[in-house]
Amino acid sequence: STGxxxxxxxxxxDQGTRALSSITVGKGGQVFAADGMRNEIYTVEGKSLKLVVANPKLTSIRGLAVSDDGNTLYFADYALGVFGADLNSGTGFPLAHDPTHLVLGGIEGLYWYQGCLVAIENGMSPKRVVRLHLSKDGKSVVRMMPLDVANPAFGLPTYGAVVGDDLYYIANSQKGLYGQYGDLKDKDKLQAVRIFRSNMHFAWAEGGIRAGMSLPVREATPQEAAAARAKPSTPEPPKPAQPDKKGD
Structure with missing residues (x-):
């Protein structure tokens, strides 16, 4: 409290570049930090950092979020989507969803809210903030609700912080103007930082967009199959127009 x-x-x-690019704190105070260069996630344990997630197939770990019970760590891979790690068993899983209804790529910030994940997607068009309602086991998305989409002021929305029902986040990150060591490339291009607020409880009772796994295809009944076979596979071509008596 004193700072x-x-x-x-x-x-x-060791040799190579490291960069702790993302951080989150669980409800019980457990801290997690991601190395965005090596795609590893660490937790504070005792007086040191302990490795909890490492997979060579990951491409770029960004946002982190912990469930309220402290059992599941969620993280966004910028190219591959959202994954979860069961902290009790040490096993991981992809967050299941129907990709024909929901795109989970390009996520920068990720936050836990009342059994949901709130994601800031800046790697897609339009840029947006969305709420992902999870299944009871927390391993799949059942529906999605957009919170803020295609705002003209969105330059590069990135990370934020949760306060009550609100998510405060940077709407126009200018990290592209800085080099690897924080050196400013072009000060004339700098803009005032815009902080936006999204109500994560927005339209809570509404259904939203269904985003669960696709339902299995129902097998047709014998009557339906026979009726389908009886229909022509292609429509009959139109008959050519008959010329009038003058040959026009």
Whole structure:
């Protein structure tokens, strides 16, 4: 509360580049941080950082979120979508959804809210903030509700913070104007930072867009199959027009 530094936690020193690019704190105070360069996720344990997620197939870990019970860590891969890690069993899973109804790529920020995930998608068009309602087991998306979409002020919405029912987030990140070591490339292009607020409880009782796994195709009854076979597969071509008596 005084702002005094209590402790610091260092990653192992070895060859190669590291960058702790994302961080989240669970309801019980457990801290997780992602190395966006090596696609690894660490947690603070004792006086050190402990590796909890590492998969060479991941491409770019961005947002992190922890369920209220502290059992599941969710994270967004910018190219591959959203995944979960069962912290009790140490196993991972992809967040199941119907890709014909819902695109989960291009997610930067990810937040837990009352059994849902709220995602900031800046890698798609239009850029948007969406609420993903999860199944009871937390392993699939059953429906989606847009919260803010295609706002003209969205430059590059990135990360934010949850306060009550609201998500406050940066709407026009200008990280592209800075180099690897924080050196400013072109100060004349800098703009005032815009902080937006989205109500995560918006349209809570409405159904939203169905985003669960596709339902299995029902097998046709014998009567339906016979009726379908009786129909021509292609429509009959139109008959040519008959010329009038003058040959026009």
């Amino acid at each position: 005094k530094l209590l402790d610091k936690y260092l990653l192992p020193v």
